[in-house]
Structure formats: C-alpha cells, structure tokens
Amino acid sequence: MKRARKSAKAKRAAATRGKPSLRIVARGEKPIELYYWPTPNGWKISIMLEECGLPYVVKPVDISKGEQFTPHFLAISPNNRIPAIVDPSGPGGRPISVFESGAILQYLGRKTGKFYPQEERARVAVEEWLYWQVGGLGPMAGQAMHFRRYAPEQIIYAIARYTDEVNRLYGIMNKRLASHEFLAGRYSIADMACLGWVRLGERAGQDLSQFRHLKRWFETIRARPAVKRAFAIRVEAASAVNIRDARVRAVLFGQRAR
C-alpha cells in the first residue's frame, strides 16, 4: 500500500521534472542563468538545479577559448572561473549573481529550502563537508589531474604528492560513509559538491573499487534521475577541446594577474 502511494508520487514528480513549478510560472519568474562548462565544478550546480526542479538556462562559457575573461563574465565571476549563476528573482525580487560553487549551492539551498537543512546541527554537518570539498578534495584532485595529465613533463614528486593526498581524502570519505548513508547524514549539497571529483577519480589516479563505501555512495547518487539529467547536458564545443592544442594551453595554464 505504502509502496503504491510512493510510486504514484514518483510518477507525478517525473511528469513535472524539468518544468517550471506552477508557483514560479504564476509569478512569471525568469529562469536562473547557469554559466557552465561540463567539469566537476560545473556539475555541482546543474545537479542542484535539477534536484530542486528550478527552471534554468545553460550559458556555456568556453574556458578553452578564454570566454571566462570577457568583461560580461568577469562582472558575474571576478575569479574567471565557472560555475556562476544569475538569478533574475533574487532577494527583494531583484537579480543577483553568485560565483564560487560552494556559495551557489548554499544560495540555492536557502532559496529553495532543499538539501541544506535549517536545523543548526544538521546545517553544521553539511557545511563541514561542503567546505572540506571546496578547500580540499577539489583543489587536490585538480592538482593531481594537472600533474598526471596536463603538465608538459612528468614530475614524479608532484604526481605522488597530489595523488597520495586525493587517496587520503577518498579514505576520509570512505570511513565517513561506512557509518553514514551520505556525507552529512542526509543527501545534501555536500554530496553534490563531491560527486564530480569521484566521478573523475581515475584521472586523479584513484581506484574506486578500493573504497567500498565510497563506491556504494557514488553509485546511489549517480542513479538519481536528477543527477542523470545533469550529466546528460551536452556542450558540443567541450567534447572538441584538445588539451594538447597550444592555444588552449596558453589560455588555461600559466595564468597570472591581469
């Protein structure tokens, strides 16, 4: 009986997924603009928008061509990094732009009341794991991938340092997930923040089969319909990027103050 009720609810949710809610349509709210490129940082926000059922439009920012340095984008994201959003219906009904993936996730969590609990203990747990990701897992995995795949020379010390550190961080998640279903207990923005860095774990020299609980967590989240929709967003130009192209490398690597 309980099961039948649940599946009817699931069917209703599936039918309306991706469509603006009646409340939003009634208010004539414009979709959120997502400044995006298909990377672990970009995925965090497409996942959250999909999970919340918020209407949004994808604005690709081709970071291989330097579009992150256009005055229009820098006005939204002064750090010349994706992701960023513009919410035309921000606080007070006025537009707001947000950069930094962690700040965007928190903003959307507060806006919708979803995946970012208000109760203080639960909120602290989410913030611990969210900050752990933005200050640790993301930068360390990013460096591991850089030295393993993109550096013009194979620097053994740098590869070992960052690969080991990602391995340590995977171990931390694995231990936590042995006793918790999700990083902060319930599925939250903290899980969304970490997912992409586990999805691309091989590129950072990691073998997920060595982390049983992390693997279970990854497979559970990857199977969520909203996550599947987020990963299904195609940006044709991104598939064509050749990281060995000197022009691409000149844009992405060796950036200094401008």
Ligand SMILES: N[C@@H](CCC(=O)N[C@@H](CS)C(=O)NCC(=O)O)C(=O)O
């Ligand atoms: N701390 C930032 C990091 C964002 C980031 O590193 N974005 C990369 C793509 S994953 C980017 O935009 N790179 C452009 C560049 O290097 O110029 C966040 O969490 O939002």
